[in-house]
Amino acid sequence: MALMTSRFADGLAVGSDLVSAAESAVRQALSGLSGPADLLCFFICGDDPDDVSRAGLRAMSMAPGAAVLGCSATGVIGDGQGVEVTPAVSAWAASLGGARLTTFALDTLRTGDRFVVVGLPDRAPDDHAAILLADPYSFPTDGFVERSEEVMGNLPLIGGLANAIQGRGAVRLFVNGEIHTEGAVGVMLSGALNVSTVVSQGCRPIGPTMAVTSVEDNLLLELAGQPALARLEEIVSALDEDDRDLVASGLQIGIAMDEYAEKHERGDFLIRGVLGIDPEREAVAIGDVVEIGRTVRFQVRDAATADEDLYELLDAHREEFGRVDGALLFSCNGRGSAMFGSADHDAVAVRETLGPIGVAGFFAAGEVGPVGGHNHVHGFTASVLVFSSHQPAGHP
Numbered sequence: 001m002a003l004m005t006s007r008f009a010d011g012l013a014v015g016s017d018l019v020s021a022a023e024s025a026v027r028q029a030l031s032g033l034s035g036p037a038d039l040l041c042f043f044i045c046g047d048d049p050d051d052v053s054r055a056g057l058r059a060m061s062m063a064p065g066a067a068v069l070g071c072s073a074t075g076v077i078g079d080g081q082g083v084e085v086t087p088a089v090s091a092w093a094a095s096l097g098g099a100r101l102t103t104f105a106l107d108t109l110r111t112g113d114r115f116v117v118v119g120l121p122d123r124a125p126d127d128h129a130a131i132l133l134a135d136p137y138s139f140p141t142d143g144f145v146e147r148s149e150e151v152m153g154n155l156p157l158i159g160g161l162a163n164a165i166q167g168r169g170a171v172r173l174f175v176n177g178e179i180h181t182e183g184a185v186g187v188m189l190s191g192a193l194n195v196s197t198v199v200s201q202g203c204r205p206i207g208p209t210m211a212v213t214s215v216e217d218n219l220l221l222e223l224a225g226q227p228a229l230a231r232l233e234e235i236v237s238a239l240d241e242d243d244r245d246l247v248a249s250g251l252q253i254g255i256a257m258d259e260y261a262e263k264h265e266r267g268d269f270l271i272r273g274v275l276g277i278d279p280e281r282e283a284v285a286i287g288d289v290v291e292i293g294r295t296v297r298f299q300v301r302d303a304a305t306a307d308e309d310l311y312e313l314l315d316a317h318r319e320e321f322g323r324v325d326g327a328l329l330f331s332c333n334g335r336g337s338a339m340f341g342s343a344d345h346d347a348v349a350v351r352e353t354l355g356p357i358g359v360a361g362f363f364a365a366g367e368v369g370p371v372g373g374h375n376h377v378h379g380f381t382a383s384v385l386v387f388s389s390h391q392p393a394g395h396p
Helices: 018-031 049-061 141-146 228-237 241-250 303-321 336-340 345-354
Strands: 008-014 039-045 067-072 075-078 081-084 088-094 099-111 114-118 127-134 157-161 173-175 178-180 184-191 194-200 210-216 219-223 252-256 269-278 283-286 295-300 324-332 358-364 367-371 374-378 382-388
Touching: 008 018, 008 075, 008 081, 008 324, 008 358, 018 039, 018 049, 018 088, 039 049, 039 075, 039 358, 049 067, 049 088, 049 173, 049 178, 067 099, 067 127, 067 184, 075 088, 075 345, 081 336, 081 345, 088 324, 088 358, 099 173, 127 141, 127 194, 141 374, 157 324, 157 358, 157 382, 173 184, 194 303, 194 367, 219 228, 228 269, 228 283, 241 295, 269 295, 269 374, 303 324, 303 336, 303 345, 303 382, 324 345, 324 367, 336 345, 345 358, 345 382, 367 382
Parallel strands: 039 067, 127 157, 324 358
Antiparallel strands: 008 088, 039 088, 067 173, 075 081, 075 358, 099 114, 099 184, 127 184, 157 367, 173 178, 194 382, 210 219, 210 295, 219 283, 252 269, 252 295, 269 283, 324 382, 367 374
C-alpha cells in the first residue's frame, strides 16, 4: 500500500511480471498524493534487462506531466522495506508546487587523453541540488563527482550508481520517456523547495588523528613522522579482539574534512578504504590521494556502528530542520541484509527518525553525496535526500 501524505508518497510491488509491478508501484505512489505529481522516481530489479526496459517505459508513461527519473538496480526500497535480488519495483512521487525541475542525460566524449562530460544543464541561482543516477561501467562517476565544483559550484549532488542482476551491459537508466544503456541521468531541483542531505558513512575511528608527513600517489609513506605501516601496527596492537577482527575484515581510513577543527571525531571524515600494505616501503595503500599535511585517522565499520551513525545523523537532521515531508534513500548494496541481517534496516531508520513519510530508493553500487561541503562517491553508505517544509533558522 502507498503511504498517504500531502506532497510525497511511495509504492512497492514484488513479482516477476515487471510491467505489472511497475504499474502497481507507480499507481500506489501517485494515488498517495493530494495533488498532481511533479516528480516521479522509480527503481527496478529484474533478471532480464529487456523486461526491465519494458517496465521502465510503462512507469514513465504513467505520469505524463511530471519529470520522471529511474534506473535498474540489484535491490529496491519502498513501503518501509528493502527487497534484494528479487524482481520488484519501487516508486516515489512528489507534488512540489512552485519548484522547477530540469531533467538531463550525461554522456562522455574523448578529447585527446581525457574525457569531457556533456549534457549538464545551465546553473541558476536558485538551484538547490541535483539527483544523479549513473551507469558505473560506462560513466566516470568518481572523476565527475570529485570535480563537480569546477562546473557546478557548490551544488550538492546526491544519488547512486545503478546496477543490474546481470551486471555490465544490463544497466538501464530512464529519464522522461527515454532509455539509456550508458552514461548518467538526473534532475536539477530548483525554485521554491527546501532540500537537504544526510550522508551516513557508518564508521568509528580507532587510534589517534595523525598528519600525513610523506606520501606518494595513493601510498601513505609516513604518518606523524613515522612509517605508516608502523603507525598502523601500533594502533592495531592496542585494540581488543573484537576490533582487531573488524580491522581484518575491512580497515578504512578517514580524511578530515576540516583541518582547523579542534577535534576530529566520527562524522568529521571522508571515509576511504585501506587497499593493502607495502611491507618493503612500510607504506599503506588507500583508495584516494591525499596531500602532505592532511589529517587522517584509521576507522572500522560494523553493523552496530553503522546503525548508531545513521540514527544519530537522522536525529540531528530532524532537530535542525523540524518537519520532514519526504525522502529519497540511496543505500549501498553492501548494507541491507549483508550488514544488518535485514534489507529493511535503512528504510526503517529513516521512517523511525524522520516520521511516517514517503521514502523510496534503491541499493546502489556506490553512493553519491556531499561530506564537508564537497561531493564524493562513497561505499557502504546511506545517502538521503530530504524534503522539508521549512528551512531551519539561520539557513539562507
